Amino acid sequence: MHVALISVGDEILAGDTVNTNATWLGQRLSERGVDVERVTVVPDVISEIASVVNEYHATYDAVIITGGLGPTHDDLTMEGVAAALGREVAQSEEALAWLTEEGGYTRGDLTKGTADLPRGARPLHNDVGVAPGAVVQGIYVLPGVPSEMKAMFEDVVEQFEGEPRYVDRVYTSEPESALVPRLEALQERFDVSVGSYPGDGVRLKITGTDEQTVEAAAEWLRERVELDE
Amino acid sequence: MHVALISVGDEILAGDTVNTNATWLGQRLSERGVDVERVTVVPDVISEIASVVNEYHATYDAVIITGGLGPTHDDLTMEGVAAALGREVAQSEEALAWLTEEGGYTRGDLTKGTADLPRGARPLHNDVGVAPGAVVQGIYVLPGVPSEMKAMFEDVVEQFEGEPRYVDRVYTSEPESALVPRLEALQERFDVSVGSYPGDGVRLKITGTDEQTVEAAAEWLRERVELDE
Known part of the structure; x- marks a missing residue:
């Protein structure tokens, strides 16, 4: 919708x-x-x-x-x-x-x-x-x-009713430009979309229609970026 | 512009x-x-x-x-x-x-x-x-x-440069519906535009190209509404 x-x-x-x-x-x-x-x-x-x-x-x-x-x-x-x-x-x-x-x-x-x-x-x-x-x-x-x-x-x-979607977020202190190859790899590996929002660090928003896939993608990314707590 | x-x-x-x-x-x-x-x-x-x-x-x-x-x-x-x-x-x-x-x-x-x-x-x-x-x-x-x-x-x-404009604001505790006749009278009397924004009371924004006209319009209105301080 x-x-x-x-x-x-x-x-x-x-x-x-x-x-x-x-x-x-x-x-x-x-x-x-x-x-x-x-x-x-x-x-x-x-x-x-x-x-x-x-x-x-x-x-x-x-x-x-x-x-x-x-x-x-x-x-x-x-x-x-x-x-x-x-x-x-x-x-x-x-x-x-x-x-x-x-x-x-x-x-x-x-x-x-x-x-x-x-x-x-x-x-x-x-x-x-x-x-x-x-x-x-x-x-x-x-x-x-x-x-x-x-x-x-x-x-x-x-x-107002659409397809269920699942969201997970990862926050990193790395600059956005450094993340580009990892974000490309993430999207090749998992059926999710990723939004990248720079500001004070970078907020990464992972969205998909399958809850386990979104969780797995977020986990994969968390293991590969410097996390901003 | x-x-x-x-x-x-x-x-x-x-x-x-x-x-x-x-x-x-x-x-x-x-x-x-x-x-x-x-x-x-x-x-x-x-x-x-x-x-x-x-x-x-x-x-x-x-x-x-x-x-x-x-x-x-x-x-x-x-x-x-x-x-x-x-x-x-x-x-x-x-x-x-x-x-x-x-x-x-x-x-x-x-x-x-x-x-x-x-x-x-x-x-x-x-x-x-x-x-x-x-x-x-x-x-x-x-x-x-x-x-x-x-x-x-x-x-x-x-x-970015336009015509100079002047703004004054009046805040009233009256309901917006009660103000309608006075806002109409104001716009007949003065060459200004008036925005009316209800919320907690009503914010009235008076805008015009002549500073004295805007001030006079705001003054005229202040004398005729219950002011919200």
Whole structure:
């Protein structure tokens, strides 16, 4: 299963906010064997949102888009998703009913547009905040506030399921360039993929579909590099 | 000036690494009045890198791409950028001369491919690490290790210059929905843009090209919302 993440918000582009939502979703999806193949941040502009949603909707099995939900002028994600699908936004009676019956709001409390979703979308209820999310044609629209996003994602997490994968990590104090021949030998010997991430030492991440193979590959490598404890 | 950032790396997509490079570059460029209009993370795959570089090269004034430099099998950024431009990678004599004369390496120290850049690119020297960066046709190729990326970016920062912009921020404890009419009035009254970021309270960011207008708008708002100190 191949997934793309889209984060909406000028504040992320300007570096005011770190895109921890994408990090969290990447971890949760990875754990489930699902590959995130693209993460893109777009500005609060309907046409930009629509253009990227349209492209990724055509390319990936599912698209998760976070941020830009809510009542203010810069909350444009629902309009962007609707435009990508050639639909209008329309007030969701189901979302409105949930907000008034379960959410504890009166219709008068709710700002105009609060329950507007792309026409035909299924609402996702927001147990932590106000703005509902939505699912439509494999596009999952979630809030940008991390606590709201996480709670809403957990309600749909079972839709995301890939091949089981196993990961082991080796940390070495050697320079990356010195490791090249050993990493090549490792990949010839074992059916695993290896990521090499330099920083303060080098982090090596070994991933594969067979648990014993991953363990054996990590063990083989640990015996051959200077370990960084 | 409109800029796109591309970050290369499976480790970012999988949530193993937070994309703080994009945050830092967004801040530095914003300070200089340059708009970052897209941030995209792509996997360690030449064709994926090439496809996004090609698209953004055609769309934005400059593209900054970070990560995937170095000697290991998953360091594919130079190949991806070269492919996007229909070029090959070739050993840069200038980069090699710098590494041996200034960098303190012998040719024997350097792993094969260390000084390979897209043919015709200008090398950017790495004062903190080994792998050189490159500039070619408005595409800036920088390392992924944050200390190396930052040092190399500061060497080219003067290429990035936009309209001066002024920013002021107002923090309120009111819910975002309650603010809608005042934010609309603010934008009718002052030539500024306003970002509204809910979380624990709401952060309001006022941006404009005239310093006094931004200050006056922030003052007007401060007198009309419950401030969150």
